[in-house]
Amino acid sequence: MDKLRIAQLAPVAMPVRPGEGDSIEQIVSLLTEELVRRGHDVTLFAVAGSVTAAELRPPFARGYRDIEELWDWGVQETLSAAWAFEQAGDFDVMHSHSYHFALPFTRFVSTPVAHTYHVQLGPEVVEGFRRYPEAQLVAISNFQRTQLEGFDGVPVIHNGIDAGAFPFRPERGEYLAFLGRMIPSKGAAEAVRVARELDFPLIMAGPSTDWFEREVRPSIDGRLVRYEGSIDAEGRNELLAGAAALLYPIAYPEPFGLVMVEAMVSGTPVAAFGVGAVPEIVEQGLGGCWVPPGEALAEAVKSAVELDRERVRQAAVDRFDYPRMVDAYEQLYRRLAERSGVGG
């Protein structure tokens, strides 16, 4: 079996379009488009307005990010998954990127299903997957894999990005960058603190929050520290490539952190707290520098900005350019399809 009939299930918060969207949408888009280029028969389940060379089957006319009167986004995700699984017979393999929402359908279809869980695993999600040993879970980092104690056959497949889409600046920039949603756990306040401590200019960008407006923004003077609000992909790329380092002072362990990879492929080293997947994504002294949470981030910044930007870029491209991710998923799909062909 050479050509596979593959379904990709995206979350239904927003459309999936090349070069757009949040991390999950970007990954789904890269994976989907590359699988099409490789000759597979791919169907993308994603809301209307998505742009793809695959066959698009939209569960909803619009994403719930744009539904003002929404009470519970989980309803949209579970109904989207249900609708996709009603069509399971059309596929050799299905791949869900929609949190836990595909899991409950495991025993109602014979099509094998891979699940990539793109955010922090809650304890009841781990226990949920434990109830379905036949569900093929994929970990997006070794760190996430460690949270799946006792699970067999869970490969680690790192997320990929389109490295070629990111400009490279060989010369070191004049400012630090902070990019992300302005929630406490992402460390915006710590970023401002470190910039002051080092007297190093800081440019911040990302969607604001009540917390940020109340706790952090009043202390931003617009000179040493600047906040640019939400920016588009082009703005992000410029901000990252032009920076001396990316600050990534997260407080809670995340299973990945695409922005670190985006910075590194632009040649920009990362200065971070070493929690979650950070030590695995940022090779210490090569792609950036990290310290244990709460320790001197300023020291990590001072070391990071001295790193060789060409090496930062090359190491990140080698590890995270998306064809490697697609290779790994493609192999997994083949294995699942063959096993199901034999077993079923």
Added chain:
Amino acid sequence: MDKLRIAQLAPVAMPVRPGEGDSIEQIVSLLTEELVRRGHDVTLFAVAGSVTAAELRPPFARGYRDIEELWDWGVQETLSAAWAFEQAGDFDVMHSHSYHFALPFTRFVSTPVAHTYHVQLGPEVVEGFRRYPEAQLVAISNFQRTQLEGFDGVPVIHNGIDAGAFPFRPERGEYLAFLGRMIPSKGAAEAVRVARELDFPLIMAGPSTDWFEREVRPSIDGRLVRYEGSIDAEGRNELLAGAAALLYPIAYPEPFGLVMVEAMVSGTPVAAFGVGAVPEIVEQGLGGCWVPPGEALAEAVKSAVELDRERVRQAAVDRFDYPRMVDAYEQLYRRLAERSGVGG
């Protein structure tokens, strides 16, 4: 077909036991036990520790109300529903009380399913049910039915209670009662305000919240207004039966309101804001008095406390004693089972 094989799907927050639990658990228990008494072959899907004469199939060892490290209770509900539907072949009809969580399985089983939605319907839940015209939705009030515009064949089946379990006090009590979770929409603050305005003692009971501790409790003197914290079923029954009236100053429309029925079968009239299902549950001038939200609740209290407690009780027993609810569901199950027997 006389005897039906019926599955009842309870939420998995807590065990289902006769005379215990929140509103949904109480209704599921009454319905389940009465169906067993009527000779049906009933299976109750509810967490371990539930007490029933039906066959108990527990999806989980404990309810998520007692899981401290819980991130997302929806995971538990969807996995519970999945597990029950994997066993759908065992039943002539299934009845879900678990919000929207059974809906996604509609097209994976041939067993007909009734859904009772016990809380406020979010817009995406209404749209979700619209996607599955074959799902049998039941409205718990005419008010809830009005939120289902364009739906066909949705019967209204009022919730029932075990009227015989509630003591009756013919003489009027000396205090007003407020019973419920201490969230803003239930009107605890308004209840305190009215008690002060009328200089009428008020006894409040129900689980506390941060909001209540911050906004309301500091103003409670323990003399005119008393707060008793969470109370058990016996405490609730005494509190209700001994009151001159139940205050029910809710701010947002609810599809039912079991505590109003509990008060009335104890002979205690209700003084309320007439939103949601209130005007339908409390017959104006018979079971209590209500005014439009924001208008003079004090006037409603003054009229309500003068009502004939024997009549308050009798009217409520006639309308809400549970055998009537079980009759209606039993008829619905027969209709669904017959239709599916003919069609499938």
